[in-house]
Amino acid sequence: MTDDVSPLAEAFNALRDNQPELAEQVCDDLLVQAPNHAHAWYVKGISLAQRDDIAAAADSFQKAVDHKSDSATYQYNLGRARSQLHQVEAAVTAYQAAIELKPEMLEARNNLGNCLVNLQRTDEAAEVLRKTATDFPDEAIVHFNLANVLEEIGEYREAIEAYQKAIELDPDFDSARDNLGRTHAGLTDYDSALRVWKDWLEQDPSNPIPRHMIAGITGEQVPVRCDDDYVLNTFDDTFAASYENQLHRIGYSVPDLVAEAIKQMELPSDGNLNVLDAGCGTGLCSPILRPFAKSLSGIDLSPDMLRLADQTQRYDQLIEGELTAVLTSLDEQFDLVVFGDTLCYFGDLTEVLSVANQCTAKNATLVFTAEKLSPMHEDEQIDETVSYRLLPNGRYQHSERFVNEALQAAGWQPVSVTQAKLRMERGREVTGLVVTANNASS
The missing domain is CATH 1.25.40.10 (Tetratricopeptide repeat domain)
Incomplete structure (x- = not known):
């Protein structure tokens, strides 16, 4: 024709x-x-x-x-x-x-x-x-x-x-x-x-x-944490589009570790909790968190990552902004707060854990992962007095001692701190800390 x-x-x-x-x-x-x-x-x-x-x-x-x-x-x-x-x-x-x-x-x-x-x-x-x-x-x-x-x-x-x-x-x-x-x-x-x-x-x-x-x-x-512009430049639209595929290739296990940590805390799964996914990224933890939530909120600094999180259709609200600033401004009282692979962009954890505690209900649960202070090569001896350090890959490692101290300083009662593999990096396991805490004593 x-x-x-x-x-x-x-x-x-x-x-x-x-x-x-x-x-x-x-x-x-x-x-x-x-x-x-x-x-x-x-x-x-x-x-x-x-x-x-x-x-x-x-x-x-x-x-x-x-x-x-x-x-x-x-x-x-x-x-x-x-x-x-x-x-x-x-x-x-x-x-x-x-x-x-x-x-x-x-x-x-x-x-x-x-x-x-x-x-x-x-x-x-x-x-x-x-x-x-x-x-x-x-x-x-x-x-x-x-x-x-x-x-x-x-x-x-x-x-x-x-x-x-x-x-x-x-x-x-x-x-x-x-x-x-x-x-x-x-x-x-x-x-x-x-x-x-x-x-x-x-x-x-x-x-x-x-x-x-x-x-x-x-x-x-x-710096005590990653600069906002550094995070925005790192997690731009190009990176966001390939993010989940990259994580699959490196054997990324943080969502599974978060799921197991929540299971160990024996939280009610009747969908009646107010849940916060802090540093939600593209929403990888949302399938785990949604069954517990009457309301699921996500926070992330990157609008490109949030756009992908929104496509999961699992969040009741998504908030764009720097984590500590947003947490400080929130009126909600969360029953469960999760930082899945987020605190590796913070050196000093005290402030972010403190403001997280301020927007939680009594008996709230906290779950997060951090990268464990570990040798970067076989000959390195770890200085046990070090609280955290910034690695050449731009992420922070934290000592187990400092994690416990930061939790308590922020008003959280540690429940468990366990070691686990977070991902692979150039053929080597990246060892992390999987942390649970509550504020029952607040």
Whole structure:
């Protein structure tokens, strides 16, 4: 059939004017007359994606592909939608189809590599991205994505070269500088890591990330907690989108540890508690907490993480802000407060535990994890007088002694402090403390 250009031109004008509802209506009217009109289905998909209705957008892109499978653009957008819906296998299929139709489509090749990483098909991802870097040698993002995969498979030296190439092509590529510094630090090449951070700070003196990471290596001017801007820059939209996949790859066990700790406290599971998920991130603990809650609240500093938490549809309220400030301002009286993998961004725990206690009901329960003060290498001897320290990876470790002291200073009565594996980091277990307490004596 001959495309009816005029209605689609109207739809595109509506999209340009940020009127996706109008664009969708124009497409629907056209599809009543021509239900097999592939481009109308495609434009409708764009309209729905602009409205953040990704599931419906994916359906529309699928119909566009069904009616015209030889369009690389349709296949690419279908891949994007499937990826956003965490339908990664389907996204891979769509991206592969797009690339077969249009090998020069850089975005499809990049995204295919990232999807393969998410599926833990890292060798395939490295092959895809190595070829992409060869075909697009001047694209910084390609070298960056390749470096991430190479680091994932343990090819650290080649990863360092790829990060350096990305920075050479784009000196303002902060994520490449960040990952390069962390890769050096992870290899205990602290001199090289320090050069990366100092060069970055010299170029961008107001950037909180290199300043924080320098403190983690030198032990000088260590802040009592992570700077708000550091957290926001770390947990941006790019990181948030891949957060849960990254945690899966490193054997992240904090939600399971929180679940077991709550079980040991024998809390009533009749859904009658006022529960706070403090530092909720993307909502990984929400399936555990929801059965206990008549009301479940989440707090996080990162709006990008909160956006994903909201998609779980398990929270009654989500609050954006710095944790201690929000806790200070809350009027609620919580029966259960959980900090799942949150206090590693705090050095001194006394203030945050104190303000948490101030917004709890009597007989409230506290559950949290912390990273245990542990040797960073075989020859290191731990100074037992140290309360906490900032690591070269930007996170804090805490001594068990200090955790107990901070709890009591904040008005909590410790119930249990046990050791457990939190995750894997470069092949080594990260040992944590799983802590339970109550305020029955308050």
